[in-house]
Amino acid sequence: MSQLVITDLHASVITDAGEREILRGVTLTLDSGRTHAIMGPNGSGKSTLAYVIAGHPKYVVTSGSITLDGQDVLAMSVDERAKAGLFLAMQYPVEVPGVSVSNFLRTSVTAVRGEAPKLRTWVKDMKTSMAELQMDPAFAERSVNEGFSGGEKKRHEILQLGLLAPKFAILDETDSGLDVDALRIVSEGVNRYREATDGGVLLITHYTRILRYIHPDVVHVFVGGRIVETGGPELADVLEAEGYDRYVAASA
Protein backbone atom coordinates (compact mmCIF):
# COMPACT_ATOMS: atom_id res chain seq x y z
CA MET A 1 0.00 0.00 0.00
CA SER A 2 1.51 3.26 -1.18
CA GLN A 3 0.50 6.85 -0.85
CA LEU A 4 1.16 9.94 -2.94
CA VAL A 5 0.56 13.10 -0.96
CA ILE A 6 0.46 16.58 -2.50
CA THR A 7 0.21 19.43 0.00
CA ASP A 8 -0.49 23.07 -0.76
CA LEU A 9 1.58 22.90 -3.95
CA HIS A 10 2.44 26.16 -5.67
CA ALA A 11 4.37 26.15 -8.94
CA SER A 12 5.30 28.56 -11.71
CA VAL A 13 6.28 28.17 -15.32
CA ILE A 14 9.59 29.67 -16.38
CA THR A 15 9.29 31.69 -19.57
CA ASP A 16 11.43 34.27 -21.31
CA ALA A 17 9.16 36.90 -19.76
CA GLY A 18 9.80 35.59 -16.26
CA GLU A 19 7.93 33.30 -13.91
CA ARG A 20 4.18 32.95 -13.95
CA GLU A 21 2.32 31.11 -11.19
CA ILE A 22 0.09 28.31 -12.45
CA LEU A 23 -0.50 25.98 -9.49
CA ARG A 24 -2.02 27.89 -6.57
CA GLY A 25 -2.24 25.52 -3.67
CA VAL A 26 -3.00 21.95 -4.76
CA THR A 27 -3.73 19.44 -2.00
CA LEU A 28 -4.47 15.83 -2.85
CA THR A 29 -3.87 12.37 -1.38
CA LEU A 30 -3.84 9.33 -3.68
CA ASP A 31 -3.75 5.78 -2.33
CA SER A 32 -2.84 2.53 -4.11
CA GLY A 33 -5.75 0.95 -5.90
CA ARG A 34 -7.65 4.20 -6.18
CA THR A 35 -8.41 6.23 -9.27
CA HIS A 36 -8.87 9.98 -9.05
CA ALA A 37 -10.08 11.96 -12.02
CA ILE A 38 -8.94 15.55 -12.31
CA MET A 39 -11.27 17.45 -14.58
CA GLY A 40 -11.01 21.04 -15.64
CA PRO A 41 -11.25 23.49 -18.48
CA ASN A 42 -8.35 24.30 -20.81
CA GLY A 43 -5.71 26.43 -19.16
CA SER A 44 -6.72 25.45 -15.63
CA GLY A 45 -3.23 24.09 -14.91
CA LYS A 46 -4.12 20.41 -14.70
CA SER A 47 -1.40 19.37 -17.17
CA THR A 48 1.08 21.51 -15.26
CA LEU A 49 0.25 19.47 -12.15
CA ALA A 50 1.19 16.32 -14.10
CA TYR A 51 4.49 17.80 -15.29
CA VAL A 52 5.39 19.15 -11.85
CA ILE A 53 4.86 15.72 -10.28
CA ALA A 54 7.15 14.21 -12.94
CA GLY A 55 9.71 17.02 -12.53
CA HIS A 56 9.78 18.83 -15.87
CA PRO A 57 12.55 21.48 -15.74
CA LYS A 58 10.26 24.12 -17.25
CA TYR A 59 8.41 24.46 -13.94
CA VAL A 60 9.61 25.59 -10.54
CA VAL A 61 7.89 24.68 -7.28
CA THR A 62 7.66 27.78 -5.10
CA SER A 63 6.06 26.18 -2.03
CA GLY A 64 4.30 23.06 -0.82
CA SER A 65 5.35 19.43 -0.98
CA ILE A 66 4.93 16.13 -2.79
CA THR A 67 5.77 12.91 -0.98
CA LEU A 68 5.65 9.29 -2.07
CA ASP A 69 5.41 6.98 0.95
CA GLY A 70 6.94 9.75 3.01
CA GLN A 71 9.85 10.39 0.65
CA ASP A 72 10.36 13.90 -0.71
CA VAL A 73 9.57 13.66 -4.42
CA LEU A 74 10.61 17.27 -5.09
CA ALA A 75 14.16 16.44 -4.00
CA MET A 76 14.40 13.70 -6.63
CA SER A 77 15.65 14.06 -10.21
CA VAL A 78 13.27 13.14 -13.02
CA ASP A 79 14.66 9.63 -13.41
CA GLU A 80 14.68 9.07 -9.63
CA ARG A 81 10.97 9.84 -9.55
CA ALA A 82 10.36 7.21 -12.22
CA LYS A 83 12.47 4.70 -10.32
CA ALA A 84 10.57 5.52 -7.13
CA GLY A 85 7.37 4.43 -8.86
CA LEU A 86 5.85 7.46 -10.58
CA PHE A 87 4.81 7.33 -14.20
CA LEU A 88 3.54 10.12 -16.44
CA ALA A 89 1.69 9.17 -19.62
CA MET A 90 2.20 12.27 -21.68
CA GLN A 91 -0.33 14.18 -23.67
CA TYR A 92 2.26 14.79 -26.39
CA PRO A 93 4.81 11.95 -26.34
CA VAL A 94 8.16 13.07 -27.72
CA GLU A 95 9.82 11.66 -30.84
CA VAL A 96 13.34 10.30 -30.38
CA PRO A 97 14.77 9.58 -33.87
CA GLY A 98 17.09 6.62 -34.25
CA VAL A 99 16.21 5.03 -30.90
CA SER A 100 14.12 1.91 -31.47
CA VAL A 101 11.06 1.24 -29.33
CA SER A 102 12.46 -2.12 -28.23
CA ASN A 103 15.78 -0.63 -27.15
CA PHE A 104 14.06 2.27 -25.41
CA LEU A 105 11.67 0.00 -23.52
CA ARG A 106 14.42 -2.37 -22.44
CA THR A 107 16.63 0.50 -21.27
CA SER A 108 13.74 2.01 -19.38
CA VAL A 109 12.58 -1.24 -17.77
CA THR A 110 16.17 -2.06 -16.80
CA ALA A 111 16.56 1.35 -15.15
CA VAL A 112 13.27 1.20 -13.26
CA ARG A 113 13.57 -2.42 -12.12
CA GLY A 114 17.23 -2.02 -11.28
CA GLU A 115 18.21 -5.06 -13.34
CA ALA A 116 17.95 -6.11 -16.95
CA PRO A 117 14.96 -8.34 -17.66
CA LYS A 118 15.78 -11.85 -18.81
CA LEU A 119 15.87 -11.73 -22.58
CA ARG A 120 13.58 -14.68 -23.18
CA THR A 121 10.76 -13.56 -20.91
CA TRP A 122 11.29 -9.94 -21.89
CA VAL A 123 10.66 -10.52 -25.59
CA LYS A 124 7.57 -12.55 -24.73
CA ASP A 125 6.28 -9.91 -22.28
CA MET A 126 6.76 -7.14 -24.80
CA LYS A 127 5.02 -9.06 -27.57
CA THR A 128 2.09 -9.98 -25.30
CA SER A 129 1.69 -6.40 -24.11
CA MET A 130 1.82 -5.08 -27.65
CA ALA A 131 -0.76 -7.62 -28.81
CA GLU A 132 -3.08 -6.59 -25.96
CA LEU A 133 -2.93 -3.01 -27.18
CA GLN A 134 -3.38 -4.17 -30.78
CA MET A 135 0.02 -2.76 -31.76
CA ASP A 136 1.76 -4.17 -34.81
CA PRO A 137 4.93 -6.05 -33.69
CA ALA A 138 6.83 -4.01 -36.31
CA PHE A 139 6.53 -1.05 -33.91
CA ALA A 140 9.30 -2.54 -31.82
CA GLU A 141 11.84 -1.71 -34.51
CA ARG A 142 10.56 1.78 -35.27
CA SER A 143 12.04 4.91 -33.75
CA VAL A 144 10.36 6.07 -30.55
CA ASN A 145 7.15 7.91 -31.48
CA GLU A 146 8.58 8.96 -34.83
CA GLY A 147 5.84 9.04 -37.45
CA PHE A 148 3.35 7.49 -35.00
CA SER A 149 -0.26 8.58 -35.31
CA GLY A 150 -1.91 10.19 -32.29
CA GLY A 151 -3.51 6.88 -31.34
CA GLU A 152 -0.26 4.95 -31.77
CA LYS A 153 1.57 7.35 -29.48
CA LYS A 154 -1.02 6.88 -26.74
CA ARG A 155 -0.93 3.09 -27.07
CA HIS A 156 2.84 3.29 -26.79
CA GLU A 157 2.46 5.27 -23.55
CA ILE A 158 0.11 2.66 -22.11
CA LEU A 159 2.45 -0.11 -23.27
CA GLN A 160 5.13 1.50 -21.09
CA LEU A 161 2.68 1.82 -18.20
CA GLY A 162 2.06 -1.94 -18.32
CA LEU A 163 5.74 -2.87 -18.56
CA LEU A 164 7.00 -0.42 -15.94
CA ALA A 165 4.16 -1.20 -13.49
CA PRO A 166 4.59 1.98 -11.41
CA LYS A 167 3.03 2.61 -8.00
CA PHE A 168 1.19 5.62 -9.37
CA ALA A 169 0.27 6.53 -12.91
CA ILE A 170 -0.53 10.08 -13.96
CA LEU A 171 -2.39 10.06 -17.24
CA ASP A 172 -2.31 13.47 -18.85
CA GLU A 173 -5.22 13.75 -21.27
CA THR A 174 -4.51 10.27 -22.56
CA ASP A 175 -7.99 10.34 -24.11
CA SER A 176 -7.46 13.44 -26.22
CA GLY A 177 -7.42 12.85 -29.94
CA LEU A 178 -8.50 9.21 -29.72
CA ASP A 179 -11.36 7.69 -31.67
CA VAL A 180 -13.78 5.40 -29.84
CA ASP A 181 -11.94 2.17 -30.68
CA ALA A 182 -8.55 3.53 -29.64
CA LEU A 183 -10.06 4.99 -26.47
CA ARG A 184 -11.47 1.59 -25.54
CA ILE A 185 -8.16 -0.20 -26.22
CA VAL A 186 -6.17 2.36 -24.23
CA SER A 187 -8.67 2.29 -21.36
CA GLU A 188 -8.53 -1.49 -21.19
CA GLY A 189 -4.76 -1.18 -20.91
CA VAL A 190 -5.11 1.17 -17.95
CA ASN A 191 -7.63 -1.18 -16.31
CA ARG A 192 -5.27 -4.14 -16.76
CA TYR A 193 -2.55 -2.12 -15.04
CA ARG A 194 -4.90 -1.33 -12.13
CA GLU A 195 -5.87 -4.96 -11.68
CA ALA A 196 -2.35 -6.34 -12.08
CA THR A 197 -0.56 -3.94 -9.75
CA ASP A 198 -3.22 -2.37 -7.54
CA GLY A 199 -1.63 0.92 -8.60
CA GLY A 200 -3.13 4.34 -8.10
CA VAL A 201 -4.22 6.44 -11.07
CA LEU A 202 -4.46 10.18 -11.46
CA LEU A 203 -6.56 10.62 -14.56
CA ILE A 204 -6.34 14.13 -15.97
CA THR A 205 -8.97 14.87 -18.57
CA HIS A 206 -11.06 17.55 -20.12
CA TYR A 207 -13.92 15.25 -21.08
CA THR A 208 -16.02 12.69 -19.23
CA ARG A 209 -15.86 10.26 -22.17
CA ILE A 210 -12.91 8.23 -20.81
CA LEU A 211 -14.69 7.81 -17.45
CA ARG A 212 -17.13 5.42 -19.12
CA TYR A 213 -14.22 3.00 -19.50
CA ILE A 214 -12.04 3.88 -16.52
CA HIS A 215 -14.26 4.30 -13.49
CA PRO A 216 -12.96 6.83 -10.98
CA ASP A 217 -13.40 6.56 -7.23
CA VAL A 218 -13.02 10.29 -6.77
CA VAL A 219 -13.58 13.24 -9.11
CA HIS A 220 -11.87 16.61 -8.58
CA VAL A 221 -12.79 19.79 -10.37
CA PHE A 222 -9.63 21.76 -11.17
CA VAL A 223 -9.94 25.46 -11.95
CA GLY A 224 -7.50 28.35 -11.66
CA GLY A 225 -4.59 26.19 -10.51
CA ARG A 226 -6.31 24.42 -7.63
CA ILE A 227 -8.95 21.86 -6.78
CA VAL A 228 -12.24 23.68 -6.26
CA GLU A 229 -14.56 20.75 -5.64
CA THR A 230 -14.21 17.07 -4.86
CA GLY A 231 -16.89 14.40 -5.10
CA GLY A 232 -17.71 10.86 -6.15
CA PRO A 233 -18.21 9.55 -9.70
CA GLU A 234 -21.55 11.34 -9.83
CA LEU A 235 -19.71 14.69 -9.97
CA ALA A 236 -18.54 13.75 -13.46
CA ASP A 237 -22.16 13.45 -14.55
CA VAL A 238 -22.89 16.91 -13.22
CA LEU A 239 -19.91 18.28 -15.15
CA GLU A 240 -21.07 16.45 -18.26
CA ALA A 241 -24.47 18.11 -18.01
CA GLU A 242 -23.46 21.57 -16.80
CA GLY A 243 -19.88 22.11 -17.97
CA TYR A 244 -17.27 24.13 -16.08
CA ASP A 245 -18.95 27.52 -16.41
CA ARG A 246 -20.17 27.64 -12.84
CA TYR A 247 -16.66 27.01 -11.45
CA VAL A 248 -14.88 29.32 -13.88
CA ALA A 249 -17.26 32.15 -12.98
CA ALA A 250 -16.75 31.55 -9.26
CA SER A 251 -12.97 31.43 -9.65
CA ALA A 252 -12.70 34.60 -11.78
Add this chain to the structure above:
Amino acid sequence: MTAPTLAPPTDLSPRVRSLSPEDFATPSGREEEWRFIPSGAFAQFMAPIVGAGYVTASGAGVSVVPIGELTSSWLPIDRPSAVARAHVSHAIVLEVPADHESTEPIHLKLQGTSSIAYEHVEIRFGRFSKATVIIEQPGESAICGSIVVTVGDGATATVVNVSDGQRTLESLLTWHADIGRDAHFNGTQVSLGGSRLRVLPSVSYLGTGGNAQLLGVFLADEGQFMEHRLFVDHDRPNCTSNVVYKGALSGEKSHTVWVGDVLVRREATGIDTYEINRNLLLTDGARADSVPNLELETGDVASAGHASATGRFDDDQLFYLQARGIDEETARQLVVRGFFADIVSRIPDAQWQADIMGRIGARLGVPVEIGGDDE
Protein backbone atom coordinates in the same frame (compact mmCIF):
# COMPACT_ATOMS: atom_id res chain seq x y z
CA MET B 1 33.11 29.97 -80.36
CA THR B 2 29.82 29.10 -78.79
CA ALA B 3 26.70 31.11 -79.49
CA PRO B 4 25.65 33.44 -76.70
CA THR B 5 22.69 32.08 -74.76
CA LEU B 6 19.75 34.02 -73.41
CA ALA B 7 19.66 32.16 -70.13
CA PRO B 8 19.91 34.39 -67.06
CA PRO B 9 23.11 34.10 -65.06
CA THR B 10 22.84 31.62 -62.21
CA ASP B 11 24.67 31.16 -58.97
CA LEU B 12 25.39 27.49 -59.36
CA SER B 13 26.17 27.01 -63.04
CA PRO B 14 28.14 26.87 -65.15
CA ARG B 15 31.02 25.60 -63.10
CA VAL B 16 34.51 25.42 -64.46
CA ARG B 17 35.57 21.84 -65.17
CA SER B 18 39.05 21.10 -66.42
CA LEU B 19 41.97 18.66 -66.27
CA SER B 20 44.34 21.58 -66.20
CA PRO B 21 45.17 23.16 -62.81
CA GLU B 22 45.94 26.46 -64.55
CA ASP B 23 42.27 26.83 -65.45
CA PHE B 24 41.54 27.40 -61.76
CA ALA B 25 42.93 30.44 -59.97
CA THR B 26 44.54 29.86 -56.61
CA PRO B 27 41.79 30.83 -54.18
CA SER B 28 42.20 33.98 -52.15
CA GLY B 29 39.68 32.86 -49.54
CA ARG B 30 37.07 35.39 -50.59
CA GLU B 31 35.41 33.08 -53.15
CA GLU B 32 32.08 31.55 -52.20
CA GLU B 33 33.60 28.04 -52.40
CA TRP B 34 36.46 28.89 -50.07
CA ARG B 35 35.01 31.49 -47.72
CA PHE B 36 34.60 29.14 -44.75
CA ILE B 37 38.09 27.67 -45.00
CA PRO B 38 40.43 28.69 -42.15
CA SER B 39 43.34 30.85 -43.24
CA GLY B 40 46.17 28.73 -44.63
CA ALA B 41 44.22 25.50 -44.66
CA PHE B 42 44.67 23.18 -47.64
CA ALA B 43 47.25 25.59 -49.11
CA GLN B 44 49.65 22.68 -49.67
CA PHE B 45 47.26 21.19 -52.22
CA MET B 46 47.14 24.25 -54.50
CA ALA B 47 50.43 23.36 -56.21
CA PRO B 48 52.14 20.03 -56.98
CA ILE B 49 53.77 18.49 -53.90
CA VAL B 50 57.26 17.12 -54.38
CA GLY B 51 57.53 13.57 -53.09
CA ALA B 52 53.82 12.97 -52.88
CA GLY B 53 52.83 9.35 -53.29
CA TYR B 54 49.62 7.79 -54.46
CA VAL B 55 46.84 5.84 -52.83
CA THR B 56 46.64 2.13 -53.41
CA ALA B 57 44.37 -0.74 -52.45
CA SER B 58 44.15 -4.49 -52.73
CA GLY B 59 41.30 -6.94 -52.78
CA ALA B 60 39.16 -9.05 -55.03
CA GLY B 61 38.08 -7.25 -58.18
CA VAL B 62 40.30 -4.26 -57.42
CA SER B 63 43.03 -3.17 -59.81
CA VAL B 64 45.58 -0.42 -59.46
CA VAL B 65 46.44 0.93 -62.89
CA PRO B 66 48.72 3.68 -64.22
CA ILE B 67 46.64 6.85 -64.47
CA GLY B 68 47.36 7.08 -68.22
CA GLU B 69 45.29 3.98 -68.83
CA LEU B 70 42.12 5.58 -67.48
CA THR B 71 39.49 6.41 -70.05
CA SER B 72 37.06 8.16 -67.73
CA SER B 73 35.66 11.49 -68.85
CA TRP B 74 35.35 12.97 -65.37
CA LEU B 75 36.83 16.45 -65.03
CA PRO B 76 38.16 18.05 -61.84
CA ILE B 77 36.10 20.84 -60.30
CA ASP B 78 38.68 22.98 -58.53
CA ARG B 79 42.37 23.61 -58.28
CA PRO B 80 43.25 20.93 -55.72
CA SER B 81 41.32 18.21 -57.54
CA ALA B 82 42.95 19.26 -60.85
CA VAL B 83 46.44 19.27 -59.29
CA ALA B 84 45.81 15.82 -57.83
CA ARG B 85 44.43 14.46 -61.10
CA ALA B 86 47.41 15.87 -63.01
CA HIS B 87 49.99 14.40 -60.63
CA VAL B 88 48.52 11.16 -59.34
CA SER B 89 50.46 8.27 -60.86
CA HIS B 90 48.00 5.44 -60.31
CA ALA B 91 44.27 4.95 -60.09
CA ILE B 92 42.30 2.37 -58.13
CA VAL B 93 39.63 0.79 -60.29
CA LEU B 94 36.77 -1.39 -59.11
CA GLU B 95 34.32 -2.88 -61.58
CA VAL B 96 31.08 -4.48 -60.49
CA PRO B 97 30.00 -6.57 -63.52
CA ALA B 98 26.57 -6.09 -65.09
CA ASP B 99 23.75 -8.07 -63.44
CA HIS B 100 26.08 -9.03 -60.59
CA GLU B 101 24.46 -9.03 -57.15
CA SER B 102 26.83 -9.01 -54.24
CA THR B 103 25.45 -9.78 -50.79
CA GLU B 104 28.74 -9.15 -48.98
CA PRO B 105 30.01 -5.57 -49.07
CA ILE B 106 33.18 -4.95 -51.03
CA HIS B 107 35.79 -3.48 -48.70
CA LEU B 108 38.27 -1.06 -50.24
CA LYS B 109 40.91 -0.36 -47.63
CA LEU B 110 43.09 2.39 -48.98
CA GLN B 111 46.71 3.12 -48.15
CA GLY B 112 49.01 5.93 -49.11
CA THR B 113 52.50 5.14 -50.45
CA SER B 114 53.78 8.26 -48.71
CA SER B 115 52.77 10.61 -45.88
CA ILE B 116 51.11 12.80 -48.48
CA ALA B 117 49.36 11.00 -51.30
CA TYR B 118 47.25 11.81 -54.33
CA GLU B 119 44.19 9.68 -54.72
CA HIS B 120 42.07 8.59 -57.63
CA VAL B 121 39.40 5.94 -57.22
CA GLU B 122 36.98 4.85 -59.92
CA ILE B 123 34.07 2.55 -59.17
CA ARG B 124 31.82 1.35 -61.96
CA PHE B 125 28.59 -0.44 -61.22
CA GLY B 126 27.43 -2.37 -64.30
CA ARG B 127 23.83 -2.39 -65.53
CA PHE B 128 21.38 -3.94 -63.07
CA SER B 129 24.15 -4.79 -60.64
CA LYS B 130 23.58 -4.47 -56.93
CA ALA B 131 26.46 -3.97 -54.53
CA THR B 132 27.78 -2.09 -51.54
CA VAL B 133 31.30 -0.71 -51.50
CA ILE B 134 32.91 0.49 -48.29
CA ILE B 135 35.90 2.76 -48.83
CA GLU B 136 38.20 3.28 -45.88
CA GLN B 137 40.41 6.27 -46.50
CA PRO B 138 44.09 5.99 -45.55
CA GLY B 139 44.62 6.41 -41.84
CA GLU B 140 48.20 7.59 -41.99
CA SER B 141 48.48 9.80 -45.07
CA ALA B 142 47.22 13.25 -45.90
CA ILE B 143 45.33 12.85 -49.14
CA CYS B 144 44.04 14.95 -51.98
CA GLY B 145 42.04 13.46 -54.78
CA SER B 146 38.83 12.13 -56.16
CA ILE B 147 36.39 9.26 -56.13
CA VAL B 148 34.45 8.84 -59.36
CA VAL B 149 31.43 6.56 -59.37
CA THR B 150 29.39 5.47 -62.36
CA VAL B 151 26.10 3.74 -61.69
CA GLY B 152 24.81 1.79 -64.70
CA ASP B 153 21.17 1.74 -65.75
CA GLY B 154 18.93 0.00 -63.24
CA ALA B 155 21.78 -0.67 -60.81
CA THR B 156 21.51 -0.31 -57.04
CA ALA B 157 24.79 1.05 -55.74
CA THR B 158 25.84 1.95 -52.23
CA VAL B 159 29.17 3.61 -51.57
CA VAL B 160 30.21 4.41 -48.02
CA ASN B 161 33.31 6.56 -47.66
CA VAL B 162 34.90 6.53 -44.23
CA SER B 163 37.35 9.34 -43.45
CA ASP B 164 38.85 8.45 -40.10
CA GLY B 165 42.53 9.33 -40.37
CA GLN B 166 45.02 10.45 -37.78
CA ARG B 167 44.28 13.75 -36.11
CA THR B 168 47.30 15.49 -37.63
CA LEU B 169 46.23 15.00 -41.23
CA GLU B 170 44.73 17.47 -43.65
CA SER B 171 42.72 15.90 -46.44
CA LEU B 172 40.65 17.00 -49.36
CA LEU B 173 38.39 14.72 -51.33
CA THR B 174 36.03 15.21 -54.25
CA TRP B 175 33.56 12.49 -55.01
CA HIS B 176 31.19 12.39 -57.87
CA ALA B 177 28.57 9.93 -59.02
CA ASP B 178 26.90 9.73 -62.41
CA ILE B 179 23.58 7.95 -62.01
CA GLY B 180 22.14 5.91 -64.86
CA ARG B 181 18.54 5.54 -65.92
CA ASP B 182 16.33 4.11 -63.14
CA ALA B 183 19.44 3.50 -61.03
CA HIS B 184 19.69 3.96 -57.27
CA PHE B 185 22.72 5.45 -55.65
CA ASN B 186 23.33 5.75 -51.92
CA GLY B 187 26.48 7.73 -51.20
CA THR B 188 27.24 7.92 -47.50
CA GLN B 189 30.09 9.99 -46.11
CA VAL B 190 31.40 9.23 -42.63
CA SER B 191 33.74 11.95 -41.37
CA LEU B 192 35.50 11.38 -38.09
CA GLY B 193 39.25 11.89 -38.36
CA GLY B 194 41.82 14.36 -39.61
CA SER B 195 42.72 17.82 -38.41
CA ARG B 196 41.06 19.43 -41.39
CA LEU B 197 38.82 17.61 -43.77
CA ARG B 198 37.08 18.91 -46.85
CA VAL B 199 34.75 16.62 -48.77
CA LEU B 200 32.87 17.60 -51.92
CA PRO B 201 30.24 15.04 -52.91
CA SER B 202 28.25 15.61 -56.08
CA VAL B 203 25.84 13.75 -58.33
CA SER B 204 24.44 14.15 -61.79
CA TYR B 205 22.18 11.94 -63.84
CA LEU B 206 22.71 10.04 -67.08
CA GLY B 207 19.03 9.27 -67.70
CA THR B 208 15.53 9.61 -66.32
CA GLY B 209 14.29 7.90 -63.16
CA GLY B 210 17.59 8.03 -61.29
CA ASN B 211 17.55 8.20 -57.51
CA ALA B 212 20.28 9.65 -55.30
CA GLN B 213 20.56 9.36 -51.55
CA LEU B 214 23.41 11.47 -50.26
CA LEU B 215 23.85 10.80 -46.59
CA GLY B 216 26.47 11.89 -44.15
CA VAL B 217 27.51 11.83 -40.53
CA PHE B 218 30.30 13.93 -39.11
CA LEU B 219 31.74 14.45 -35.70
CA ALA B 220 34.15 17.24 -34.97
CA ASP B 221 35.83 17.88 -31.67
CA GLU B 222 38.37 20.29 -30.27
CA GLY B 223 40.20 22.18 -33.00
CA GLN B 224 38.86 20.05 -35.82
CA PHE B 225 37.62 21.60 -39.06
CA MET B 226 35.33 19.76 -41.45
CA GLU B 227 33.59 21.03 -44.52
CA HIS B 228 31.06 19.12 -46.59
CA ARG B 229 30.02 20.88 -49.73
CA LEU B 230 27.48 19.04 -51.86
CA PHE B 231 26.22 19.59 -55.34
CA VAL B 232 23.19 17.83 -56.76
CA ASP B 233 22.87 18.61 -60.45
CA HIS B 234 19.36 17.76 -61.62
CA ASP B 235 19.88 17.74 -65.35
CA ARG B 236 17.35 15.03 -66.36
CA PRO B 237 13.58 14.72 -65.89
CA ASN B 238 11.85 12.58 -63.27
CA CYS B 239 14.83 11.91 -61.04
CA THR B 240 14.92 12.16 -57.26
CA SER B 241 17.49 13.26 -54.71
CA ASN B 242 17.48 13.15 -50.95
CA VAL B 243 20.30 14.68 -48.94
CA VAL B 244 20.58 14.12 -45.18
CA TYR B 245 23.73 15.18 -43.32
CA LYS B 246 23.96 15.09 -39.55
CA GLY B 247 26.81 16.42 -37.50
CA ALA B 248 27.78 16.69 -33.87
CA LEU B 249 30.32 19.14 -32.51
CA SER B 250 32.10 19.31 -29.21
CA GLY B 251 35.00 21.20 -27.75
CA GLU B 252 36.65 24.54 -28.27
CA LYS B 253 37.10 25.64 -31.87
CA SER B 254 35.43 22.63 -33.40
CA HIS B 255 34.08 23.97 -36.66
CA THR B 256 31.94 22.32 -39.30
CA VAL B 257 30.57 23.67 -42.54
CA TRP B 258 27.81 22.13 -44.56
CA VAL B 259 26.79 23.58 -47.90
CA GLY B 260 24.14 21.84 -49.95
CA ASP B 261 23.76 23.16 -53.48
CA VAL B 262 20.87 21.73 -55.45
CA LEU B 263 20.40 22.92 -59.01
CA VAL B 264 17.26 21.97 -60.88
CA ARG B 265 17.88 22.73 -64.53
CA ARG B 266 15.19 23.74 -66.98
CA GLU B 267 15.04 20.27 -68.52
CA ALA B 268 14.75 18.53 -65.12
CA THR B 269 10.96 18.50 -64.94
CA GLY B 270 9.05 16.27 -62.55
CA ILE B 271 11.97 15.85 -60.18
CA ASP B 272 11.69 15.39 -56.42
CA THR B 273 14.41 16.78 -54.19
CA TYR B 274 14.88 17.36 -50.50
CA GLU B 275 17.94 18.22 -48.46
CA ILE B 276 18.44 18.65 -44.76
CA ASN B 277 21.37 19.30 -42.46
CA ARG B 278 21.09 18.90 -38.72
CA ASN B 279 23.83 19.79 -36.28
CA LEU B 280 23.99 18.98 -32.62
CA LEU B 281 26.14 21.25 -30.48
CA LEU B 282 27.31 19.17 -27.54
CA THR B 283 29.37 21.87 -25.81
CA ASP B 284 30.11 25.58 -25.87
CA GLY B 285 32.83 26.90 -28.18
CA ALA B 286 31.70 24.94 -31.25
CA ARG B 287 30.66 26.51 -34.52
CA ALA B 288 28.49 24.97 -37.22
CA ASP B 289 27.82 26.75 -40.49
CA SER B 290 24.95 25.39 -42.53
CA VAL B 291 23.94 26.70 -45.94
CA PRO B 292 21.28 24.96 -47.99
CA ASN B 293 20.93 26.38 -51.51
CA LEU B 294 18.13 25.38 -53.83
CA GLU B 295 18.09 26.87 -57.31
CA LEU B 296 15.12 26.13 -59.55
CA GLU B 297 15.23 26.84 -63.27
CA THR B 298 11.87 25.17 -63.73
CA GLY B 299 8.76 25.29 -61.58
CA ASP B 300 7.50 22.05 -63.06
CA VAL B 301 8.78 19.79 -60.29
CA ALA B 302 7.07 17.19 -58.13
CA SER B 303 8.62 18.53 -54.95
CA ALA B 304 11.61 20.58 -53.88
CA GLY B 305 12.55 21.44 -50.34
CA HIS B 306 15.38 22.09 -47.96
CA ALA B 307 15.93 22.48 -44.25
CA SER B 308 18.64 23.18 -41.75
CA ALA B 309 18.65 23.09 -37.99
CA THR B 310 21.46 23.55 -35.52
CA GLY B 311 20.87 23.28 -31.81
CA ARG B 312 21.65 21.82 -28.46
CA PHE B 313 20.04 18.82 -26.86
CA ASP B 314 16.28 18.84 -27.06
CA ASP B 315 15.10 19.26 -23.43
CA ASP B 316 11.84 17.50 -24.17
CA GLN B 317 13.62 14.43 -25.54
CA LEU B 318 15.80 14.25 -22.44
CA PHE B 319 12.80 14.76 -20.16
CA TYR B 320 10.85 12.03 -21.90
CA LEU B 321 13.67 9.51 -21.49
CA GLN B 322 14.38 10.54 -17.90
CA ALA B 323 10.69 10.29 -17.04
CA ARG B 324 11.10 6.62 -17.96
CA GLY B 325 13.79 6.13 -15.34
CA ILE B 326 16.76 6.63 -17.67
CA ASP B 327 19.45 8.77 -16.02
CA GLU B 328 20.50 12.00 -17.69
CA GLU B 329 23.87 10.76 -18.93
CA THR B 330 22.37 7.62 -20.50
CA ALA B 331 19.54 9.70 -21.95
CA ARG B 332 22.05 12.00 -23.66
CA GLN B 333 23.91 9.00 -25.04
CA LEU B 334 20.68 7.52 -26.38
CA VAL B 335 19.77 10.79 -28.08
CA VAL B 336 23.20 11.23 -29.71
CA ARG B 337 23.36 7.60 -30.68
CA GLY B 338 19.89 7.83 -32.18
CA PHE B 339 20.84 11.03 -33.99
CA PHE B 340 23.55 9.16 -35.88
CA ALA B 341 21.90 5.72 -36.03
CA ASP B 342 19.16 7.36 -38.06
CA ILE B 343 21.71 7.67 -40.90
CA VAL B 344 24.06 4.77 -40.21
CA SER B 345 21.18 2.27 -40.11
CA ARG B 346 20.62 2.98 -43.80
CA ILE B 347 23.93 1.33 -44.71
CA PRO B 348 22.80 -2.06 -46.03
CA ASP B 349 25.22 -4.12 -43.95
CA ALA B 350 24.81 -4.86 -40.24
CA GLN B 351 28.53 -5.38 -39.56
CA TRP B 352 29.51 -2.05 -41.05
CA GLN B 353 26.66 -0.35 -39.23
CA ALA B 354 28.08 -1.72 -35.99
CA ASP B 355 31.64 -0.80 -36.98
CA ILE B 356 30.75 2.81 -37.74
CA MET B 357 28.51 3.22 -34.69
CA GLY B 358 31.38 1.77 -32.65
CA ARG B 359 33.77 4.40 -33.99
CA ILE B 360 31.26 7.15 -33.27
CA GLY B 361 30.80 5.80 -29.77
CA ALA B 362 34.53 5.65 -29.19
CA ARG B 363 34.85 9.26 -30.29
CA LEU B 364 32.03 10.31 -27.99
CA GLY B 365 33.50 8.27 -25.18
CA VAL B 366 30.37 6.15 -24.87
CA PRO B 367 29.47 2.63 -25.89
CA VAL B 368 27.22 2.90 -28.91
CA GLU B 369 25.58 0.05 -30.71
CA ILE B 370 22.80 -0.45 -33.16
CA GLY B 371 19.83 -2.54 -32.13
CA GLY B 372 20.39 -3.59 -28.57
CA ASP B 373 18.26 -6.71 -28.55
CA ASP B 374 20.40 -9.46 -29.90
CA GLU B 375 17.96 -12.34 -29.79
